[in-house]
Amino acid sequence: MATYLIRRAATSVIILFGISVLAFWMLHVIGGPPGRAVLGLRASQASVNAWDKANGFDRPVPFQYLTYIGQLLRGNLGQSYKLNESVDAVLAQHAPISAYLSGLGLFFAIAIAFPLGIYQAVKRNTLGDNLATTAAFITYSMPVFLLGLLLIQIFAITLPIFPVGAPAAVSQNSSLMGAIADPRAMVLPVATLTMVSVANYSRFMRSSALDALAQDYIKAARAKGLPERLVLLRHLVRNACLPMVTLIGLSIPLLLAGNLITENVFNYPGLGIMFINALQNEDYPVLLAYTLMGGVLTVIGNYVADIALTVADPRIRLA
């Protein structure tokens, strides 16, 4: 087991290296040297060139990459010339707000999708199962922003139960406490993210539970007279959840993308709004720092999922 985990860690490091090369390449090719962004549109080309030269942006690309990765390893993601702030500070300001939204969304998605998938597998091909499958299928085929708009239309405009946008305190101050202080305003954004993930996870949970239901240990548990409730709880749930660990690790890029769109629908000032603002300002250091962060989160998520699976599943642990 230890060798497996070490080998996986080595692969992860290689992939992280690849991600840094890709992010740097995009920063370099799309963003170009930052002299123009620093000095503004009215600066003469000569002074822009001089700035780039003085700061080492005229050196050969491999050297620039070495500087970049050197800074990266020290935790320095670069400088946002548009905001005149370090990228680290920009990310640190928005990340907790996004993490709060995504965390709640993921929590509710798991809390709903897992029991739902098991219910569907146990009661397969009944009305309830078919309804859930249809609902998941429609949600799955729907753009995330349309789902958000529909929720706003129904629960904020037609029936004014919830506010239309993000908590006012968050929109103005970009503070996490503002979001926590106003749970009512969080309902619709969290519901949007949750529904998207539930549609994704419950399909897999259903098929994973169906696979588990066909196994001999379920038959054995029933044959020895175990009450059905215990058969499901002790034998089915645990086994059916195993493949889901990997799926959740793999779904991090989708989760981040859903988060980006949801934040923009509800004007919730986390990393997603930051990303779109940076895109409008062509603030490439911020854009690529978040992209890099997404890649790193995905690699770490997959690795953690692998470890969790190894710990949880004796068939892998003892192999």
Place this chain on the structure above:
Amino acid sequence: MFEVPLLTPVSPGSAPEGGEVTNIQSGWRLGLRSFTENKLAVMGVGILLFFVLFCWAGPLVYHGDVTVANIVQSNSPPVQGHPLGTDQDGFDVLGQMMVGGQASLEIGFLAAVIATVVGTLWGAIAGLAGGLIDGIMMRIVDVILSIPLLFVVLIVGAKWGSSVVSLALIIGIFSWLVPSRLVRGEVLTLRVRDFVAAARAAGARQSRLVLRHLIPNALSVVVVNITFQVADAILLVAALGFLGFGLNYPTFDWGDQLSSGTSYLLDGYWWQIYPVGLCIVLTVMAMNLIGDALRDALDVRLRRR
């Protein structure tokens, strides 16, 4: 089990002894039959055909002007002459839906074709080469797959993706990873089969092995995946349009249309949001239905995403 006399000569047209013998059908033909027996799949094909006609034949018979703005008639609710009302510039919403759908569908299919061609070749070569080359090629796939697709497409698309072709190229270039993994997996199981060994023994070159033997046999996986690629690409373009980084005016897609309609959400101008939203949902649903049915029909055990 019963024995089939394989070499009994049967004159064409005459029924062989022991009654009617149906033709042995190829896997593809069996797949087609099981596909057409699936009601949801037929519905999916129907919806897709409807939207193709709606978008390309519709503008020939329905004259929703999409080039000359008419401010006097802006934001009109559905009235005679404008069955779905008008938008902020006085354009007819129904006419715009037809034209906008062209861009959405074109980008969806073009991006899916690009992604499939690149992914199929990449996966086939990696699977066939094996060893170090395979390792390097698949790590590249892992790297690109780790980065959220929406982010990359937004960054590159905002810079260069202002037309249908360029946006389709950008989406295609960053979404060939899943097909490449699927094809590589197929090739790894196919390449140890006897017919590949036979072709190799007969002196076939690598290129012939890939193009004539491996890709055709891995095709069912690819065909199933392509429908999901179209669905994903349509959703992605819509998201880009919604966020304001899609096509450049005067070219627009359903997402752009929805984006401008959203400004009037609080004013209750439903005709600018929900009809076009329904178009996106139905098209994507149709592609997903077709994909699910194809997967069942071709009996390919593969998981989406």
